[in-house]
Amino acid sequence: MERRVTKFGNSLGLTMTDALKQIGLEQGDTVSIVVNQSTGEIIIKKSTKVTLPVGISDDFMDTLTDVIGEYDQTLRGLKDR
Template sequence: MERKVAKFGNSLGVTMTDALKKIGLDQGDLVQIEVNESTGEIILKRSARIQLPEGIDQAFMNSLAEAISQYDQTLERLKDR
């Protein structure tokens, strides 16, 4: 499978819907990203699904994930201060 790198807002990315579906991933799922700079490889792995603590619903987690995604670069910069 070959894809072209495209610009999405301020980010670069590739579409891979079919590949993600093959490993059971869908919108909103979490993945682990490993980067091997020496080989030029990027590895995506499905994160282990966790049970939400009592009192925290999926809608809250979806809103939180959206906010983190929207402000990802800002949060990264704050982390390094």
């Protein structure tokens, strides 16, 4: 499937309704987007809603997500030691 990048207001975007439907996405769903700059890949996954345990704040999870994103390769390397 090929699509042309177009301008939507001040943003760039593309339409891919059929592809989104194939992975079960509908309007209003939340997605996770991972960008791999070295390979030029963008991975879009449907997010699943998770209830945080008592005492774990949204801010903590946001920080944890940032740290994991920044140190992903390092953490993967540690796993294999």
